[in-house]
Amino acid sequence: MTAFGKLFRTTAFRLTLVYLLLFALFAASLLGYFAWNTRRLITDQITSTVGEEIGLLSDVFNRRGLRGLVFAIENRALRPGSNLYLVTTPAGLAVAGNVGSLQPGVITSTGWTETAYRRLDEQDKADHRALVRVTELSNGFRLLIGRDLEERRRIFGVVASAAQWSVLIVVILGLGGGIFVARRVLHRIDAMTGTTQRIMAGDLSGRLPVGRSGDELDRLAGNLNAMLERIEALMMGLKEVSDNIAHDLKTPLTRLRNRAEEALAKSSNESEYRAALERTIEESDGLIRTFNALLMIARAESGQARDNMVDFDAAEVAQGIHELYEPLAEDNGLMLNVQAEPAPLHGNRELISQALANLVENAIKYGQSKPVAQPLGADVPDVAVAANTATADKTILIEARRDGDRVILGVIDHGSGIPEADRKHAIERFVRLEASRTLPGSGLGLSLASAVATLHGGDLTLSDAQPGLRAILSIPARIGEGLAAPTPDVQQNGA
Amino acid sequence: MVTERRTLLADSSNQMRLLIIEDDRESADYLVKAFREVGHVAELASDGEEGLSLADGGDYDVLVIDRMLPKRDGLSVIGSLRDKGNRTPALILSALGQVDDRIKGLRAGGDDYLPKPYAFAELLARVEVLSRRHGGPAEDTVYRVGDLELDRLSHRVARGADELTLQPREFRLLEYLMKHAGQVVTRTMLLENVWDYHFDPQTNVIDVHISRLRSKIDKGFERPLLHTIRGAGYMIRDGVR
Helix, strand or coil: CCHHHHHHHCHHHHHHHHHHHHHHHHHHHHHHHHHHHHHHHHHHHHHHHHHHHHHHHHHHHHHHHHHHHHHHHHHHHCCCCCCEEEEECCCCCEEEECEEEECCCCCCCCEEEEEEEEECCCCCCCCEEEEEEEEECCCCCEEEEEEECHHHHHHHHHHHHHHHHHHHHHHHHHHHHHHHHHHHHHHHHHHHHHHHHHHHCCCCCCCCCCCCCCCHHHHHHHHHHHHHHHHHHHHHHHHHHHHHHHHHHHHHHHHHHHHHHHHHHHCCCHHHHHHHHHHHHHHHHHHHHHHHHHHHHHHHHHCHHHCCCEEEEHHHHHHHHHHHHHHHHHHCCCEEEEEECCCEEEECHHHHHHHHHHHHHHHHHHHCCCCCCCCCCCCCCCCCCCHHHCCCCCEEEEEEEEECCEEEEEEEECCCCCCHHHHHHHHCCCCCCHHHCCCCCCCCHHHHHHHHHHHCCCEEEEEECCCCEEEEEEEECCCCCCCCCCCCCCCCCCC | CHHHHHHHHHHCCCCCEEEEECCCHHHHHHHHHHHHHCCCEEEEECCHHHHHHHHHHCCCCEEEEECCCCCCCHHHHHHHHHHCCCCCCEEEEECCCCHHHHHHHHHCCCCEEEECCCCHHHHHHHHHHHHHHHCCCCCCCEEEECCEEEECCCCEEEECCEEECCCHHHHHHHHHHHHCCCCCEEHHHHHHHCCCCCCCCCCCHHHHHHHHHHHHHCCCCCCCCEEEECCCEEEECCCCC
């Protein structure tokens, strides 16, 4: 597209053209009206002066006869800027006056005529135009009085040229303004287009330029930038997932392959083959689990699981998970307790159950390794929250409660805990802290719990349970935002 | 695995007629072969249209339908069948294994949903349970396996002359196992049907529940009833039938 074509296609420019046309039409019609009225006014003035003079001279003729009339006319004709006068015989011969020539037939017809004429005293050959009135005197002589129309023509010319100029100026200003506005808009749109094209080409870090004026384009650019921010975060998440998949699934895959290869090369009897195949199946089951967990996290993070949100009681979830894991904890020499008070919540029940299950599994897995009288550092907070349970380090507590307009789902164990420096790190995908490398698991439990919390607008925090780990899912209740009617005793969160 | 399948075959007293609608040639062939190996009759359709016309015309015990199919997707096949009044149980196989997809599949008229990749033992167990349901098992109020008796109304459980005390969840676990007595029930099936969770625990949480139940119903008795089927799950049955 040519530069002009592009300019022409802008909305701003097209609007300008429409307005330009409207204003030009307005200016032209205004001036046209003015010109027409001026002309009429001048014509009126001419007719009235001429009429007046005819009356006057007819009077002279009546009182003093032809001689008096000729005398009066000669007298008047000599004045500078005088009217046109002509007296003729009934045959049309000029008797007196200042008119040299007329269009033929003018003098014979009485009444108003517009005619070309030439003055008697004029040297140039150019004809002028005049408005004349011819009357027949009582003796058959004819009297012509007229007024030159030069003045009218000049005034009309002035108005006409004013009209031309004003239309021209309107057009120039309008066109210039239109081009200016359109170019300005086009420039900014082009900048936006350029950036978006770069972004589409793969450079997700690009952002649209946002001016300081806060106009509609700035607001648009701001919103688009926010959208890009989100897209970039999602893409980063996706990239991270694929990187992690590549990195952390390749290891078990390699192991799987090596085992199969080894079995093929070394196994000599059926039972050896069988053992190798069984290990292979186990390993691939583990891989599938890891893969599912990764997909689940990606899904939770991208917000796709926002469908299927319902109102439910977090206490029931806590009790359900407690019921499911209590025997497992006991088998591991731990005691799993639950403290649940009604805590209605709007969310994806399945995901929240799974997040809590992950926290409990974690606590069972790591909560049993009793700390070897690990002295806590000097940075211990004064409030010894778990002080009275510190000795009973074989318990794991699942709690569900309401905290203002949030719902707290927590799992508190009294195992070895996670050193403060590692806590943030622990939530990241695939991170299995050094101390736990020997235990089974994909290392995704905390990441999934965290992703689920994020999906619900909440967060997962890890803190020291002195000793042990306190993992808390804090999620805005948002009760009543879903399809189900809010329970009456629930404090509405107006957010 | 091969021996396991033979075991399963021995237990599944009645042969099933299955229709597998799957477009991937290799997995379809694998399924047909595997089902035939355990003694079932399996037919194959490789796209949605073919599957629909076969399912509509044939008399099958269970349909195994891939979610994404050429010409007509799996959910729409099930939907059309249901619209025509065909209630043949359908199990949906899908690479989309997430909770929402499962719910969508069940809403469309599917009876069970199994995400890919799956273990054949899991698929077989689920298909057999579906087929039994289709056969219209009497919703008895009392289940009996050997000398073990469970009364669903009074919540009484007894083995021989001994009354057993079970926790509510243990009762439901036993109820589910006995409802499908003689059939393999997988861990995932238990988690889904007894606990109503659809996630995959990383630990052997179900095994612990089973072992508790086992200690209550089998401990001290000569003949064990609750069996572990390696590589598949659990089965309750009278050992010497």
